[in-house]
Structures are given as structure tokens and as C-alpha cells.
Amino acid sequence: RRRADRWARRPPLESAGMGKLAASILSADLAHLADEVKLVEPYADIIHVDIMDGHFVPPIALGTVFVASLRPCTDRVLHGHLMVDAPEASFEELADAGLDVVSFHHEAVGDPEPAIAKARATGMRAGVTLNLETPVEAAFPYLEEIDDLMLMSIHPGWSGQELNPDVYPRIEAAREEVDRRGLAVDIEIDGGVKVENAQRAVDAGATVLVSASGIYQAPDKVEAARALAEIATRGRPTQPASDGTR
Ligand code: DX5
Ligand code: ZN
Numbered sequence: 001r002r003r004a005d006r007w008a009r010r011p012p013l014e015s016a017g018m019g020k021l022a023a024s025i026l027s028a029d030l031a032h033l034a035d036e037v038k039l040v041e042p043y044a045d046i047i048h049v050d051i052m053d054g055h056f057v058p059p060i061a062l063g064t065v066f067v068a069s070l071r072p073c074t075d076r077v078l079h080g081h082l083m084v085d086a087p088e089a090s091f092e093e094l095a096d097a098g099l100d101v102v103s104f105h106h107e108a109v110g111d112p113e114p115a116i117a118k119a120r121a122t123g124m125r126a127g128v129t130l131n132l133e134t135p136v137e138a139a140f141p142y143l144e145e146i147d148d149l150m151l152m153s154i155h156p157g158w159s160g161q162e163l164n165p166d167v168y169p170r171i172e173a174a175r176e177e178v179d180r181r182g183l184a185v186d187i188e189i190d191g192g193v194k195v196e197n198a199q200r201a202v203d204a205g206a207t208v209l210v211s212a213s214g215i216y217q218a219p220d221k222v223e224a225a226r227a228l229a230e231i232a233t234r235g236r237p238t239q240p241a242s243d244g245t246r
Helices: 004-009 030-040 064-073 088-097 112-121 136-142 167-180 198-204 221-234
Strands: 020-024 046-053 077-083 101-105 125-130 148-152 186-190 208-211
Touching (some): 020 221, 030 221, 046 064, 064 077, 088 112, 101 148, 112 125, 112 136, 136 167, 148 208, 167 198, 198 208, 198 221
Parallel strands (some): 020 046, 020 208, 046 077, 101 125, 148 186
8 A cells, every 4th residue: 555645635735834733642542542543633733642662662562463453543654753763674564554754863874865766766755753862853854755853852762851942942953944944844733732731832833732631631521632733733833823714
């Protein structure tokens, strides 16, 4: 199965740069995954799937078979966040499983360029992710090549950690560079995003808010998703106001 057909119907640039919520299922009740996804579908444009190999990060989590099980349950964009060494080795089977967007860590590859090309060759959209310790400028040579730049605001591996505010100036720097070049690259923040801090991330220039515990550990998951989506889609104050409909 090739993703190219899907994107012929849902072109990537149509929504790039517009605010979106990505629900990260890492802290959902995975025994009832389809239900957990349905709950947030009215508000989440993207379902974020954390894939971990026990080596790049200590935990092992959510691989290809998981994506394949999830695919028929939702028509939302499935975004794989690969926290694995040698991510290219999995692109083909992840694309076949129905993944739409694949992000890999800059720290996991010697040269991102071949990995980006390989991801695209499978029909997926491609993204680069940076840990907090990696200078944000490390992604600048590849901005023209990618659809998505994801900036970690925690140490990858676990949900439920607190957002590190060092991410804000990093988002600002990325936003400035993306805008300066007139690109439609999405800038995502991943880790510790909650209703209380989401506006700050959007103000800094993030267009995609990833949230796991902020949704799935909230007392009211649907309300948390709604509130986060509202913040994401409302965007920055300097941007023209959206019509507020979803
Ligand atoms: C952690 C993952 C995150 C995680 C976020 O390595 O990349 O996507 O699910 O969890 P919260 O939103 O709880 O910090
Ligand atoms: Zn993630």
C-alpha cells in the first residue's frame, strides 16, 4: 500500500502552518486503543505514535504491528515518532502499515538527508526531531527537505514529564528561520504540553501541539483535547484570526 494516493487527496501543504493538535497515545489505555482514539478524533488532526527501540531510548514501545492495527480505526493522520537507532530500516514496513508521516531523530542518523529521501520514497511525509541538547540550527540545512520539525521539550522515552522551558527560544528560532525562507514546515513541540502552557508554545511559533498525558491523564480527556485544539488552531495573536470552526 502506498501513501502517495492518500496525499493526492489530502495534500500536505493544505494544512501546513495551520495549528493542529496531535494526540499522543503513549499514555492512553492501549487495551482500548480504538475507543481512546475515537474520543479525541473530533479535536485531534494527528494521532502521534511513539516508537521506541530500547536502545536510542530505554523503553520499548509501539512498533509496526501497532500502526497496522490502528490504521483501520481512524482516518486521522498517523505520525510516527521514531526514537530508534537506524530509523531508515523501518520506513518501508511502517509505510506499508499505513503510517502517513515519519519523524526520526537527528541524533540517530549520521546524515539526515538520505533518511529524508528514503522516507519520501516510501510515500510518507518526513520530519526531523531534535532533542533539547541538539542545537536547533542542526535542522536548518534540511528545512527545505522536510514537512515537519519536531522539538522535544522533555527527554524522550516517557510521557508525563514536565515541559522544559528551554524549548521556547528554540521554537522561536526555528519559526524565524522557517518564516524567513517562506516555508510551510510544521513546527511541533513534543513533551509536557498541557492546557496551561500550550499558548506559550503557540506564541513562540509552534503549529503542532503533541500531548499525551495532557489529554489522556486529564480528568476529562475530551475537554482537554478540545481546549488544546482550540489553543493550537487559534494560533499566534499576530496571525489573522481563524473563523474558529472545526
Ligand atoms: C516521549 C514522547 C512523547 C510523549 C509525550 O518520548 O515522544 O510524544 O508521548 O507525553 P506527554 O505529553 O505526557 O509529555
Ligand atoms: Zn513523541
